[in-house]
Amino acid sequence: xxxxxxxxxxxxxxxxxxxAVLRLTGEDAWDLADRVLSSDLHLRDGQVRQTLLLADDGTxxxxxxxxxEDEDIWLxxxxxxxxxxIELLRSHIADGEDVSVxxxxxxxxxxxxxxxxxxxxxxxxxGIVGLPYLSAFRGPHGALGLRANTTGEFGYAFFAAPDxxxxxxxxxxAIGEPLSLGRAELADLRACALENGFFxxxxxxxxxxxxxxxxxxxxxxxxxxxxxxxxxxxxxxxLERRVTGFRGPDGVAAGAxxxxxxxxxxxxxxxxxxxxxDGVLGLAMLDIAWAHxxxxxxxxxxxxxxxxxxxFVLNRSLFVRPQTHSWRTRDSIPYPSGxxxxxx
Amino acid sequence: xxxxxxxxxxxxxxxxxxxxxxxVESLDLRVEPDxxxxxxxxxxxGLRLDSIxxxxxxxxxxxxxxxxxxxxxxxxxxxxxTVNTLVDRIQERM
Numbered sequence: 001x002x003x004x005x006x007x008x009x010x011x012x013x014x015x016x017x018x019x020a021v022l023r024l025t026g027e028d029a030w031d032l033a034d035r036v037l038s039s040d041l042h043l044r045d046g047q048v049r050q051t052l053l054l055a056d057d058g059t060x061x062x063x064x065x066x067x068x069e070d071e072d073i074w075l076x077x078x079x080x081x082x083x084x085x086i087e088l089l090r091s092h093i094a095d096g097e098d099v100s101v102x103x104x105x106x107x108x109x110x111x112x113x114x115x116x117x118x119x120x121x122x123x124x125x126x127g128i129v130g131l132p133y134l135s136a137f138r139g140p141h142g143a144l145g146l147r148a149n150t151t152g153e154f155g156y157a158f159f160a161a162p163d164x165x166x167x168x169x170x171x172x173x174a175i176g177e178p179l180s181l182g183r184a185e186l187a188d189l190r191a192c193a194l195e196n197g198f199f200x201x202x203x204x205x206x207x208x209x210x211x212x213x214x215x216x217x218x219x220x221x222x223x224x225x226x227x228x229x230x231x232x233x234x235x236x237x238x239l240e241r242r243v244t245g246f247r248g249p250d251g252v253a254a255g256a257x258x259x260x261x262x263x264x265x266x267x268x269x270x271x272x273x274x275x276x277x278d279g280v281l282g283l284a285m286l287d288i289a290w291a292h293x294x295x296x297x298x299x300x301x302x303x304x305x306x307x308x309x310x311x312f313v314l315n316r317s318l319f320v321r322p323q324t325h326s327w328r329t330r331d332s333i334p335y336p337s338g339x340x341x342x343x344x
Numbered sequence: 345x346x347x348x349x350x351x352x353x354x355x356x357x358x359x360x361x362x363x364x365x366x367x368v369e370s371l372d373l374r375v376e377p378d379x380x381x382x383x384x385x386x387x388x389x390g391l392r393l394d395s396i397x398x399x400x401x402x403x404x405x406x407x408x409x410x411x412x413x414x415x416x417x418x419x420x421x422x423x424x425x426t427v428n429t430l431v432d433r434i435q436e437r438m
Contacts, residue, residue: 133388214381292356297349309428310383318421
């Protein structure tokens with residue numbers, strides 16, 4: 001079973017050491033995070049938000065998950081090194097403020113899949129099943145846990161020092177064996193993120209403007225933060241382009257011009273094989289008048305494509321009820337046709 | 345240009361604008377309608393609606409557009425995923 005198959009049909013374990021994990025402590029930790037991050041941080045203890053760090057020109061610098069734990073703030077950051085991140089954060093600390101920025105060497109061990117909750121419950125406690133999406137909690141061995149993954153399936157990420165992560169990985173692997181636990185690599189996670197419409201800061205074109213990338217929901221309309229003036233100036237004349245999902249045949253390539261009747265209307269940003277079906281799926285940045293799903297008149301290079309609404313897949317997790325279903329009884333769960341992982 | 349494409353795009357844009365306004369008004373969202381991303385998730389991330397909002401959303405959309413988006417068993421999970429999937433449903437049934 002491939003990593004994507006496991007994510008879409010059972011549960012897959014992954015390990016990542018590419019994320020910067022920082023802890024802000026002190027009475028002014030929340031103020032510092034709110035000052036630097038692009039979202040309105042209405043965070044209660046145990047909540048997680050997906051937000052951004054913007055560059056001064058209003059484009060995306062980094063993808064951030066922010067979590068509140070008592071008075072501490074955790075930042076899980078992708079797209080910027082921890083050194084640059086610490087330098088940026090410290091430059092925004094005002095004289096006399098009580099806040100310190102601590103770098104950790106934590107790595108991430110995650111489980112994703114329609115039955116990830118069953119593994120998490122067996123390893124941690126049944127109570128973990130009741131945690132809503134975008135929750136932060138403490139798991140076994142003191143690991144910081146986030147229910148905030150980006151595969152579209154049930155997902156739990158645990159952050160801990162490498163030696164502790166080794167133990168977590170070993171325990172999950174042993175407990176997960178009866179659930180057909182698979183192994184997912186970073187490429188599998190990124191592929192699933194694209195299938196489900198999650199932002200990938202490492203993808204081509206990802207360091208663009210949040211509104212063009214349909215990430216305006218991560219940007220406050222009210223507060224001032226790095227890049228906010230440039231972003232508002234960019235939007236003042238109206239949105240000119242918008243990223244749009246598409247499906248097409250094999251052969252469509254990133255960077256290909258998108259045309260309508262021979263006139264260029266955009267460019268393919270990202271493309272990947274459509275797992276479990278023929279052809280490819282991807283994202284194109286289209287001039288705003290043409291940036292709608294449901295059009296099959298566009299061409300990407302020499303290939304006809306059809307624009308579609310995201311997400312690209314119907315997740316099996318949408319039909320799994322932890323209160324009544326289980327991996328053992330999975331064949332009795334009434335999935336409709338088109339659920340990802342059933343045909344692939 | 346194919347008139348069917350132009351018609352599709354115009355209808356799509358009109359539905360999107362009406363849906364954005366309906367979402368803001370019926371759910372009392374603190375966001376400008378134009379700032380709602382078409383591919384933004386309705387639940388979890390994006391607009392961060394909850395199960396109570398879901399019921400109000402279905403009633404408001406069915407009232408505004410005069411189409412059924414929920415069947416007897418409720419709205420299918422693939423319809424209430426993003427603003428765009430909801431537009432898909434409305435456009436299909438109008």
